[in-house]
Amino acid sequence: DVKVTQSSRYLVKRTGEKVFLECVQDMDHENMFWYRQDPGLGLRLIYFSYDVKMKEKGDIPEGYSVSREKKERFSLILESASTNQTSMYLCASSPQVPANTGELFFGEGSRLTVL
Amino acid sequence: GENVEQHPSTLSVQEGDSAVIKCTYSDSASNYFPWYKQELGKGPQLIIDIRSNVGEKKDQRIAVTLNKTAKHFSLHITETQPEDSAVYFCAASSGTYKYIFGTGTRLKVLA
Numbered sequence: 001d002v003k004v005t006q007s008s009r010y011l012v013k014r015t016g017e018k019v020f021l022e023c024v025q026d027m028d029h030e031n032m033f034w035y036r037q038d039p040g041l042g043l044r045l046i047y048f049s050y051d052v053k054m055k056e057k058g059d060i061p062e063g064y065s066v067s068r069e070k071k072e073r074f075s076l077i078l079e080s081a082s083t084n085q086t087s088m089y090l091c092a093s094s095p096q097v098p099a100n101t102g103e104l105f106f107g108e109g110s111r112l113t114v115l
Numbered sequence: 116g117e118n119v120e121q122h123p124s125t126l127s128v129q130e131g132d133s134a135v136i137k138c139t140y141s142d143s144a145s146n147y148f149p150w151y152k153q154e155l156g157k158g159p160q161l162i163i164d165i166r167s168n169v170g171e172k173k174d175q176r177i178a179v180t181l182n183k184t185a186k187h188f189s190l191h192i193t194e195t196q197p198e199d200s201a202v203y204f205c206a207a208s209s210g211t212y213k214y215i216f217g218t219g220t221r222l223k224v225l226a
Contacts, residue, residue: 042119
């Protein structure tokens with residue numbers, strides 16, 4: 001089975017702290033994604049990576065950056081956490097663009113609270 | 116901009132009844148429409164999908180229908196069971212990496 005592992009399930013941080021959310025997938029997928037999930041807003045794409053060191057902004061990239069130094073690992077970075085970044089963060093991977101199989105494989109999520 | 120509207124936001128049904136969740140998309144270039152199920156404490160998981168060259172697809176108790184003219188697609192669950200209780204998300208994609216997700220429907224199946 002495809003496994004997408006998010007290292008931290010729950011985090012509590014203070015305003016202004018730098019936050020790293022780590023995601024690892026074990027199926028050699030080219031594409032990796034970071035989504036933010038908020039009640040009533042669904043899933044919104046923060047960043048997407050289609051290859052090592054390659055990244056594309058999603059719909060809500062402000063206040064976030066990403067790093068993909070290895071194919072299996074995609075990190076989301078909050079340079080200076082703010083209270084409005086309190087949310088559930090979901091990492092996903094897929095083997096190819098949606099024009100083909102399209103399936104996204106999600107991790108279990110990282111719930112971040114910023115105080 | 117592109118968006119996907121999903122209704123209802125919550126849905127309660129008696130066990131054994133059917134459940135229908137509806138989505139409307141705005142981007143006429145959308146050609147792939149997946150549905151994801153998110154159980155409590157887990158990430159979303161694909162349960163069924165449909166492409167724009169197909170009008171309906173079934174997989175056991177679940178089915179999806181697509182009306183391209185009206186830009187509507189729907190998820191139908193028959194003979195609902197308690198384990199169907201979850202949050203369901205529809206999405207639309209125009210064939211690139213970008214999905215537009217609906218806002219989710221919390222389905223409760225009452226025993």
